[in-house]
Amino acid sequence: MNSRILAIVAAIAMVTATGCTAQxxxxxxxxxxxxxCSKIMDQQERARCLSSTSTSYEAYKKQSDIEGKQGR
Incomplete structure (x- = not known):
């Protein structure tokens, strides 16, 4: 979980610095x-981790929009 937070912070910094698009x-x-994920030694845990990286941007955006509307 901490690695995700670090990734989010790093991503925000990159967007601010470079003007990258959300995609x-x-x-x-x-x-x-x-x-x-490739650093995880346990094969099942690595597979689970890798499966969470296969979501397309479009699917992620759609889910994010749905969750955003439900939270309002």
Whole structure:
């Protein structure tokens, strides 16, 4: 969980500094997460971790929009 928070903070810093689009930022975060998953020794845990990186930006955005509307 802490690694996700670190990734989010790093991503926000990158957007601020470089003007990346949300989709570029999401892709960078996914790549970073896949790299972190590859460090996991347990095969099942690594597979679970990697499966969480396969969500497309479009699916992520759609889910994010739904959750945002429910929270209002």
């Amino acid at each position: 570029q930022l999401y892709s960078t975060g996914q790549s970073w997460q896949r790299n972190e």
